[in-house]
Amino acid sequence: MGEPLNTVKFDLHTHHDRCGHARGGIRDYIEAGIKNGLKVVGISDHTPYFSREEDQPFPHITMAKSQFPEYVKEVLSLKEQYAGKIDVLLGIEADFFPEQVEDYRPYFDKYPFDYIIGSVHHVDGVSIFKKDRWEGLTTQEKIRTKETYYSLIEQSARSGMYQILGHIDAMKGYYPEFSSIQTATVEHTLKVIAEEDIAIEINTSGKTKYVGGWYPADEMLEMALHYGVKVTFGSDAHDPERVGDEFDQVQKRLKEIGFQEWVYFKEKQRISVAL
Ligand SMILES: [Zn+2]
C-alpha cells in the first residue's frame, strides 16, 4: 500500500476575455478560484487559429495568433505572483483539426505548458454546437455524424499531443437526443483513450447549453471506469463565477459510480488525488 492520497480541489478548464466570448481577465478567474476553495486552477483559453493566414480570423471565438505569447507570459507571471496561495497552471484548450496537428505542435513545444486539453469542436467542417446541423438528417446520417465525431476524438487521443480530452460528448449540447443515437464507436473510443493513458474531463458547462448537466454522461463515465480511463475536472468557466462550479457534486457522483481517484497535470506529469 502506498501513501493515502489527499483530496485537492482543482479546476483545469477556464477561459477569459482574450477569446472574445468570456467575461473577466485571468486574474479574476484565479481570485474566484481562491474564493471557491481551490488549491489548483488551470488557465486554458482557446488556441488561436494557428493554421490560418490571418492573425485573428474569428475575434469572437479565440485570441489572435499574436496574442498567444503574451497569454503564456501573463499566466506564468500570475503563477509566480500567486505561489503559495493557489497553484496556477499553464494550460490551453486546443482545437483538434486532424490535418493541422503538426501546425499546432511547435507552439506547444515552445512553452512550459502544464497540460494541453484537446477538444473536437468541428465535425465535417461544421461546429458541433450548430443548432440546426441535425435538422432533416435520417437515422443513418445521425449515426454517421456521431461516428465521425468519435473517430475524431479517437484520432485526437492517438495524436500524443494532449494530456486531457475536453467534453467528449459535447455534441449533445444543443441536441440532447445525441446521447441516444446508438453506435459502438463510443465504447471503442473509450478503449483507445485508456490505451493512450490520457484523461477525460468531467466538464460542468452543460447548463450553458440546452442539454444541462455534465459532459460526458454517466453511462460513458461507467464505461470509462470499466476501461480504466483517468478522469479530471473542468468547469469550462467563461465567467469567473463558474470557477470550480459543481466540483463537489461531480466528486460525489464519481464516487457513487466507483471511481476512487482523479487527476490533474503539472509540467505534463499526472498527479492523482483522492475523490
Ligand atoms: Zn469558449
Ligand SMILES: [Zn+2]
Ligand atoms: Zn471546448
